[in-house]
Amino acid sequence: MTRIGIDLGTTNTLCSYWPPGAKRPQLIPIPQPIGPKEKVDSLKLLPSAVYVESEQTVFAGRWVKLDSRTASEQKPYFLSMKKRMGTTYVREVNGLTITPEWVAACLLQVVRKSAENYLGKAIDEVVITVPASFSTEQRAATLEAAKLAGLPRSGLKLVDEPTAALCHALNEQGHELLSEGQHKQYIMMIDIGGGTFDVSIVQVIRNAEETLDITLLGCSRYNEMAGDDFDLYIAAFLLNRMEQQRGFDYSELTHNEAADLAAVTLYRAEEAKQKLSKLARESVSSPLRYNRDLMEKIQVPVEISAMGPLEAENYRDQLTVKDLGLALKRFLPDLLNRHKNREDKLYSYTIAKPIEEAMESVRQSSEAFAVFDYMDLHEVLLTGGSAHIPLLEMAINQIVARPPRTLTDTMESVALGASVFGAWVAGEHGELVHLHERINDSVFLQLPDGRFEEVLSKNNVIPLKNYPCPTRSLKIGGEGIYKQVELRLFLGQSAQDPFMAPMTTSHILTFPEPIPSGTPINIHCSVGPDRCFHFTFTARLAEGSEIKAKAKVVQDRTAQGLAHLPQVNLTRL
Template sequence: MTASSFVPDIVGIDLGTTNSLVAYWHDGAPHLIPNALGQTLTPSVVSLDDDGSVLVGLAARERLQSHPQRTIASFKRGMGTATSFRLGDRVFRAEDLSALVLRALRADVRARFGQDVDRAVITVPAYFSDAQRAATRNAGLIAGFAEVSLLNEPTAAALAYGLNERDDSQFLVFDFGGGTFDVSILELFSGVMEVRATAGDNQLGGDDVDACVERWVMDSAGLPAELMGEPVFVSKLRARCEAAKRALSSDPTARISFQHGPHLIDLTLGIDQFERLIQPVLDRLRYPVETAIRDARIGTADLSAVVLAGGSSRLPAVRQLVTRMFGQFPSASLNPDEVIALGAAVQAGLKTDAVELAERVMTDVCPYTLGIESSKQVSADRHTAGFMSPIIARNTVVPVSRVQSFQPLTADQRVISVRVYQGEARLVKDNIPLGQFDVDLPRSTDGRWPHIDVRFTYDVDGLLEVEATPKLGEQAAGPSRRLVIQNSAERLSDEQVAERLQALSSLKMHPRERMEVRALLARAERLFMQLALDERERLGHEITRFELDLESQDPRRIAQGQAGLQRLVQLCEADSPLGV
C-alpha cells in the first residue's frame, strides 16, 4: 500500500499517561502507525530543547534526568484542573501538553499517508469526570483536529478483544495504566457489544507503584526529605525506581544504585519485599472491581474472560491478583500496551461505516450518576437543602432520557433554582457541579401547588441536556428552560481554540526527520550523567564529536558519527549495573 492509495477519514488515539499510540482501520483490521523512530509507543513526555524547540516522545523522556526543569511527564492527571506545569520560562496546562503529544502523533499520521487526517477518536479513562473529558476534547482541538470524539478506554479494549469473538460472552476489562485504573464489564451477544457496568479510580496507576518504591528508598537510605524538592534528584530517583520495577518483572532482585552530591544510594530490592511495598496499591484495585461486578449483577463465575489493558497490568503481582480474584488466568491474546489504541481504531471504523463492521453494534454507559440538588423535610416545619437527587444513575446505557418532578418548598415560591451535579455522594457538596439555571413558577388560582418536570438527556458523546418545564397538574404552565452541558463549561469556544492553537504554534516543533538523532543525543547525555567521573571522558568526547558532525551537515559524516555514538552508548549501557 502506498501513501497515496489510502487515507483514513478518522484515526484512533490512545492518549496515555505513560505512552500514546495512534492507529487506523483498513482492510478489516486495525493498524498501528509508527513514529519517527519506527516505534508504535510514543512516550507522553514533553521537553523544551535548549534552542526553544519542543521535543515529544523518546527524546523528551531521555531528558527527564539531564533537563528535569525543562521536561515533564505524567501530566494526564492534571487534565480538567487548574494545575499548571513550568518548562523553563514557559507555563502550560495539562491540555496544552497533551495537545503537543497529539500534534506529534498527527505528524506521524501525516508522514504515513502524505496528508493530514482531521478527525480523531481519543480514548479517556472510563471514570474521567466531565471536566477531564472536556480538557481531552480541547487538547484534540488545540492539536489541530477539526472533529474529536471520545471513547472510554476499557470500551476500546473490549472492542479490540471482541473483534474476532463470535460466541455470546461476558468479559471484564481490567485497565491499569500509568496514572489511572478502570474496570468495565461487557456483554457480547448477536454482534452487539454492550457495556454492563464501569468503575475506576482516576488517581491510581503505575505512578503510585513507583511512589511506593521511592518512599522505601528514601527511608532505607536515610535520605533527608528536602531532597524531594530538588528536580535533579527526583528525576534520578524516579528513573531508578521505575527501572527496578521493570527488572522485578523477570528477576528476583533489582539494584537501585546512584549518587547525588554527597549521598550514595546502593540498595537491593527483592520481589517479596516489593510486593509488600505495593500492597496498598493492590488493595485499592479491588474496590472498583467489586463495584462494577455489583452494578452488573453478575458473579465472577459468569465471566468468560478477563482482558488486561495498560502497561501496569504487566506487573506479576497484578496478574496474580487478577487470577486470585476471578479464579482464572487473564487473557494474553492482545498486547496490553496496544489494545486500547487498536480498539480506538475499531471505533474509527464503526464511525466510517466500515463494511467489515456492519454487523457490529457498540453501546456504552454513563459512568457517573447525574442529578440535581434538592431539599428534604427533616421535621414538620423544617427543610434541609444540599441533597443529591439522582435522575440518571451511573451505568445506565446511553443514549438515555429520564424525567422527575420536583415541587417548591412553599405554595407562594416563584422561582426554583435547578443546580446540576455529577457524582455518587449523598450530599451535593461532595459531588461535582456542572451548571445551573432558574425556572419561574406559575401562580396557582385553584389551590394546586406548581411543580417542575426536570428531564435529563445524555448521549454517547457525553452531551447532557437538562430541560425543566413548569407545570400545574399535568399541564405546562410556562416556558421551559434548557441547559446543554457539552462536556462541561470547560469546553473551549472556537475563538479560544484558535487562540490556544496560535499560542502553541509559536513553539517550534523539533523536525520529525531528526528525532532519531535527537533521541540518541539525549540518551547519551542521560547515560553520561549516570557514569562515574572516571568513566565519562570517552563518552563525552564521542558526544562532542557527533555534535561537530551534525554541524558539518555532511550526510555521510553524520551517519558514521551516529553509528559510532550508538555503538558506544550500547556498550556503556551493557556495562551498567543498572541495565539502563
C-alpha cells in the same frame, strides 16, 4: 474517510490507523526528540511529557521524559497530566497559563501532524480512548483538548479504554475469545496503565447472524492507582535500602540533593519494574506458579550514578520479584483476612477497590444483576503497560477466583482497538458489532435545603435524545414572579454519595416572560455516545402552555480557560 485511533495515555500516547484491505490496524510512528542537539527519531510510543520553552516552542516525547528525571534544575515539565483533566489545576509558565487540557492539546497536535505526514492526507475522523472511570467533565475536557489541537470537530469520538482493548482482542482472536456454546457471556476487562487501574464489565451476546452485541454493564470509579504509583513505591523501597547500606538519612539532605536523588531513583525504579516484568514473563510459564525460590531467583540489576550522598561510588543493587512484592505490598490486599480488611481504610486503596467497585456497579444496574458475583464471569482479561507486573496477576486471580488472561500487545491494544472500534461502528471491515453503553453516574438536582433529587438514572442506556427527566421538587420557589432561576446539577452514584461532583458551577435559566412562583420546570436531557450532557428547561404554566428557558452555563476555571489557550506551534519538532 481517513480515520485514526489515539490512546491518549497518562504515561504514553499512541496512534493507530487501519489501512484499507488490511486485516488489522497498525501503529503510526511519531517523530520526537530522543536526545540533545535536536536529535529526532520516529517511535511507536510518544511519552506523554511536555516541556514548555515559550509560547511558540514546545517539546514533547522521549527526551523530555528522560530529561525531566535527570535534570539538575527545575524546568517547566508536565508529566502524567491526564489525571488532572477536567480539574481546576493551573500553572503559570513564562506568562502562559498552562492547564492539563493545554498539555493534552500539545500531545494531540504532535500526533495529528505525525499522522497527516505519515498518511499524506488530512484526518477526517478520530477515536480517542479515555478511562471508563472518567467523569463527564473529564470527557468534555478531552474533547476540548482535541478541538484545540486542530482535530476535526465533527469526526471526534470517545471510547472507553477497556472497551477498545476488547475490540482489539475480538479482532485478533475472533470468536475464539468467547467460550464455545455460550450465547451470552460476561467479561471483566482490567486495563492497568500508567495513570489508571480501569475495570469494566461487559456483556457479550453472540447472535444467530454471528453478530455481537456488547453492553457495558459497570465500571470502576476509583482511578488514583496505577503504574506511576507503583514506580513511586518501588523508588521509595530502593531509597530506604540505599539509606541502610550507605548510612545516610534522606530527610537530612539538601533540597537539591534530595530532589536529584529522588528523580534518578524514580527513573531507575520504572526501568527495573519493566525489566523485571519482562524477565518474569519469560521465566515463568504462568504467573500463578511463583514460589519462594523463584521470587528470589528472578532479579534485575539496579545502578544509580554517584551524586550527593553517593559521591564515593555508584550505588548497585538487585531487585527481585520478592522485593517487588514487598515494595507493592500497599496495593496488594491481605486476602486471607479479606472481610476483616474491608473495614480498614487502607484496604480501600488496594487493587481490590476498583475491581469490587465495578462488580457493585453491575449489581446496582438492575434487579436482574442484584446478586451478580465473580462466579458469573466467563473471562477476566488484562491489558495495559503494567499488566505483566509479577504478583499482580496472582493477586487478581485470588480476588476474582479465576486466572486472568493477559492480552497480546498490552502496550498497544488500546490504541489499536480505537481504530477497530471506529471501523466497526462505521460498518467497515466486515464485522458487525453493536455497542451499548450506559451512564456511569446519575444526575442529581440540589434542592434549596441541600438535599439531592435524582433527575436522570445512571441505568439509562445511551445515547439519549430529549429524554424527559422525572422531577417532583423542581418548582420556582419563594414569592412573586421571576425571569431568572439558578439550578445546580451534580453527578453521583446515589443521593448520599460523599463524592457528589458538580457538573458545572450552575445553570442560569432566563425565561422570555416573568414566571410566577410555584411554576414546575421540566428538564429534558440528551446524552451522546461521548457521554456529554445537554439539557433543555421548560416552565409549565397553569393554563397548560410551556415556555422554554434560555440556559446559560456558568462554567468553572477549566472551561473558561480553554477558550483562550494559544495554538501551540511545535516549530522545533
